[in-house]
Amino acid sequence: MPISERIEMRGHILDTRELPRVLNEILEGDADFVIERFEIGKHAKDESWVQIMVSAETQEQLREVINRLQEFGANLVDPGEPEIVIADVEGSLPLGFYSSTNLETQVMVDGNWVTVENPEMDCGIVIEDDGIPRTRPMADILVGDKVIVGPRGVRVITEPLKMNPDDSHFEFMNSVVSSEKPQALQVRLIAEDFRRVKADGKKILWVGGPAIVHTGSGPAMVALVNAGFVDLLFAGNALATHDIESNMYGTSLGVDLSDATGVEHGHEHHLRAINRVRRAGSIKAAVDEGLITGGIMHAMVTQGKEFVLVGSVRDDGPLPDVYTDVIDGQRAMRASLDNVGYSIMVATMLHAIATGNLMPASIPLVCVDINPATVTKLSDRGSAQAVGVVTDIGLFMEQLAMELVPGYRSS
Amino acid sequence: MPISERIEMRGHILDTRELPRVLNEILEGDADFVIERFEIGKHAKDESWVQIMVSAETQEQLREVINRLQEFGANLVDPGEPEIVIADVEGSLPLGFYSSTNLETQVMVDGNWVTVENPEMDCGIVIEDDGIPRTRPMADILVGDKVIVGPRGVRVITEPLKMNPDDSHFEFMNSVVSSEKPQALQVRLIAEDFRRVKADGKKILWVGGPAIVHTGSGPAMVALVNAGFVDLLFAGNALATHDIESNMYGTSLGVDLSDATGVEHGHEHHLRAINRVRRAGSIKAAVDEGLITGGIMHAMVTQGKEFVLVGSVRDDGPLPDVYTDVIDGQRAMRASLDNVGYSIMVATMLHAIATGNLMPASIPLVCVDINPATVTKLSDRGSAQAVGVVTDIGLFMEQLAMELVPGYRSS
């Protein structure tokens, strides 16, 4: 005999597009539904509300389906208390664990809704000794952790679709991943966002790939760092290496940036640059010794800004600051996310997805790439808040610096 | 018994990369070679010279191979007089016709080298009654035309690789089709080219696709037209339609450009725009009647600049100015190429290749597209002089206008 749970969704009338997704999700999870109540608004600004009975053959199926529906803002009508199972194997979760989203989440603890401190997708939720529920990645689970199992006792708070004109530009940018948009306008909107975030006392996180250097955007990035628009940088070995190589040798992977003649085989320059920094011990030491006299990493060091570099299997060297253990790297990235109010990802798929995986959905995320597939992949992986800007990195950085840094490119 | 011809190549020492291509070409044409002499320069600025005996089993094979080698600047040592065959079928060439390149070409006429007036690839060469050899497309051949058959009596003049510093930027841009280049620098180099071409009293030809409008680059293009940097425009029905639609309705295929909110289904607006212009009779008439009050086509009309619009099978309407017969369209394009000193192709593959097919190689050709495949295809089709700029159209146009039009975007 099937077992059932009752869920509800509330939202803006224009948000009813979520309903068919929820119904589909139910059917595809081998569950069934009855729409018990549906109250639709009459006018453009009204709210709607729907209550659905979901039923499945087994407890496990029902549990999984309802866990998934929360991503769409559908919660149990009667959530009750969470089911807790004590972790018994280090670095792994109990079977049937509640799989977290990156949305604002609340857990019923002793009869009260308590907000999960650090929303992050694809984690377990552990109720810690202070009574606060926190997401915990699988690898960090310890024997004895109190882990939530199943969907009971958890609800996800989704924001209704914004309708006031002030938010329209995010709506606009979010609408389609396309290179056919007024790009100059997009740059201006992002610049406005930057100013507002800084005015709010929040940090701007950059996640960057080496194409920032290859496209000659180093000077623009340096100007943005010096003007205070880069508080935190996540990258891999390549961005930092090519930036430093470019400073030491005036080249970046075979492109001589100053006089613009191609240098086909400048490969070993990046090796020599890495080697020198390894001899110095760290990027900061190399800056202090005068080995590195300019560029992005130099600006980050001299401005006292934080960066987290995480390695990959294709790295040469790497630079001494690079985390070679990727799980350690993820921990360092997580630890530095405090007070980040905006994130921008430029020309990097690997680190963009990695960062998207770690961040709460509440932090706006702009992904700039010449390749539409990068943005699409970011969204597919669950970072639905990602706004894609498909454009040329070099011109984007140039225009962003011109918008934000008075006098930039007066030379 | 094989038959042979002796060919020679001269070129800069760094140009010896052409030699293996020529040898390959010979082998792949089922012919064989003996390198009879090879004099290589000693220093970077020296010239080299090579003489090769090419042999094949049949006259036809030899003829075809030697015809092809001319694209690399390899000519017969002893070209002799051309073989002439009188065209016998309207709209088609005699068998074995000499197939033209878009390079500077000379024909031996009555013992003198006479320059072909209008180099164009993939045509026949007709010696006209005034004794001047001219390329003639197959479709325009008339019964009685004196057509050159085989490679004899024809030579191609290729320019040696430029080594002086002034040309280095074209070299640089030509080196690789890649989005990873200092794009801001590229825009500046193109702006310099524009100024120099105008100073020389030559025309700048634009070939544009509708993405110029979609990306919000209409105002930048209008500024460039008004500032005199657009002398001639080749496009299809789409560019003109979306430009005019954008002026009449403030939209372009579903993108509302003024307030930047997406309009998903504005499709029929473009139809209504076309319909109105058809009712007026022509774009100029619609401008004169006040139906069109701004935009690119309006600027072209009011500045008295020439445009050639050629249709395609996917066109709605089309606009009354559009050539619906593509061969007529090609004729109109050819007829307007006089005194063109530079060509820039933005966001269009079809019309870019079409134009590349018609133009002599001596006109510089810059192809700007976000898709590297477009540039690659242009080169593959024989427009080897194509310089590719893989970048975002919107930001490219914005920056180009800022470089060239004082005060642009002060608003």
Place this chain on the structure above:
Amino acid sequence: MPISERIEMRGHILDTRELPRVLNEILEGDADFVIERFEIGKHAKDESWVQIMVSAETQEQLREVINRLQEFGANLVDPGEPEIVIADVEGSLPLGFYSSTNLETQVMVDGNWVTVENPEMDCGIVIEDDGIPRTRPMADILVGDKVIVGPRGVRVITEPLKMNPDDSHFEFMNSVVSSEKPQALQVRLIAEDFRRVKADGKKILWVGGPAIVHTGSGPAMVALVNAGFVDLLFAGNALATHDIESNMYGTSLGVDLSDATGVEHGHEHHLRAINRVRRAGSIKAAVDEGLITGGIMHAMVTQGKEFVLVGSVRDDGPLPDVYTDVIDGQRAMRASLDNVGYSIMVATMLHAIATGNLMPASIPLVCVDINPATVTKLSDRGSAQAVGVVTDIGLFMEQLAMELVPGYRSS
């Protein structure tokens, strides 16, 4: 004072995703709405029904908004009789004309709903002397035609979302444009479709680009023609030229297909092939004379199948069968669509979009291309029924022939 019209939509419960689109469309057309009634089904297979009052400031705004809503299956509750305006300018429609969709459409004529004979998007609808409403492209409008203006008296019949298992594969394929799908399965599903369409006595339309020849798929295509799975072929000059060139010279634009060594500059071979066919007068004449002895066009001719070749501005030659006037070409394509039950578009964007523009939405349309952008563009242009298969043309054709032609590739 605003004026209003009442519209209604009916559909499957899972189809309620159309509702927010309709509401958005209304708001973006500067109109407003009140949801007067909304009856939602309870279970997965139930129908839903919604009635909406739409209001706008002007008659023209209201008219345009309602015209657009029909694409989503929203019709006037009380459509009344159509408003007719007599065309006064040849080749153009009266202002405010009803812009057709490619969906099944009915017009109220003398109190009865009469079905539009030939649904095609972006046309006017003319009520002809026999009382039958027919779509008519703008260019074919004659002075005196009775053209429908505004949305009154017209309704669009949309099919509800299919839920029975037999249709699930079309659903599946339709879901996302992606290269990450079980491709071998997709080929099998298309082969099943082909067999069913042929069993129903319908024609299969192919729209093909030259990459069919470049990828070595000529033999697979020939096998499909000979086995009766290609009833009608739409293409440009390039497909036919490279196919014929490949038969005459064993090459296709520089790729020697028999022994698989690259031939970089075989360019003029295609010219010589075109020239020979021009001398013969037509492809059929060239086949009859023994000039063309194999390949796709040879198979089409010898099997007595119809083909329509339409030119483009980049064409060399072209072949004598090619329509050089694109509007004539469109007419020829339209005229041959009778009894087509399935269409497949392989490796062509231009002709695929052109064909999508002409066909009623009721003909299934599969678009096969290695480039996801082609399928996306096809959908964006309004061919929403397009199913995209992002895959390699060469392997796709090979496997399709293996599925459909017993003994194929036993050699």
Place this chain on the structure above:
Amino acid sequence: MPISERIEMRGHILDTRELPRVLNEILEGDADFVIERFEIGKHAKDESWVQIMVSAETQEQLREVINRLQEFGANLVDPGEPEIVIADVEGSLPLGFYSSTNLETQVMVDGNWVTVENPEMDCGIVIEDDGIPRTRPMADILVGDKVIVGPRGVRVITEPLKMNPDDSHFEFMNSVVSSEKPQALQVRLIAEDFRRVKADGKKILWVGGPAIVHTGSGPAMVALVNAGFVDLLFAGNALATHDIESNMYGTSLGVDLSDATGVEHGHEHHLRAINRVRRAGSIKAAVDEGLITGGIMHAMVTQGKEFVLVGSVRDDGPLPDVYTDVIDGQRAMRASLDNVGYSIMVATMLHAIATGNLMPASIPLVCVDINPATVTKLSDRGSAQAVGVVTDIGLFMEQLAMELVPGYRSS
């Protein structure tokens, strides 16, 4: 006063295309040249030989230029004995270190040319206590290592271009990165290579991305493993996870592979799969326990084949077998390369480049991807021996299994 070294190149006559590259390289390294002797062959199969004097202002410039020229097969005429510097900082090389290529390399040790045991690009060369020179990555350098500095005493052996017909297919495939090639033929050529490599008793290395699973190619890959054509597998966390998820849950990142209906949000399935394997302790343990009953990893385990999984910063979990330290992962990959005679990289950029960086150029490398950029990037990074096949993964794997595994897909 400038200082000079004399270099020489020998090669096939058609290989003279390397000469202009070498000359360019010299000029771009701010050095100069004099061509002292050049003897060119006369016929297609002859060899050529050139001797060049290279000069630069400083020893360091000359050293770097000559180091780079070795990639083109240009060696010092009089190499002499290598200069050795003792490493003084752990994990870094002495300044001016000789930067290795992945080509066959010999070092003069005590008057004899001794072959470097393990050619790998971008390493130092250490002469070990047994007198054998070996490449050593920077991170593995120990204080006291005898490291070669500068180009003296080292020569690189490049193979002349192959001209015999047996090698023509590699030539063919190598010619251009393009999707427009006879793909069915390419699959057959790769299958032939596989059989020959196995007949020679060598190992076949696969480097794979998760798209192998997403495209439904798991069964084809399993068939290839079971038939003995997969000796070694390099991959990341994703391939193994999605393969195991697909076995445990019948899904892979939202695509239900058995009944082909899309499952949009099956995200947490992969987490649950990873979690179960973590609880088991290893993939092998999970296979032994019966948790994993089929799929690629199951086949690798039951066939006793080796796999190396290396993590990345975007990984969830990861699986317990995954190296989370990327430098450890590189070491494990290197350690397993023994006796590999062929490598094929399917649908992965990160691990393909990583593997390309580690392997000697003498191991043939085929890179299969639907994205041409992946192959291009592989070549740009120095894996010049990479042969690109731009095709659909799903159909490629299906056809490869059909070629190699008798009876495959009889079901």
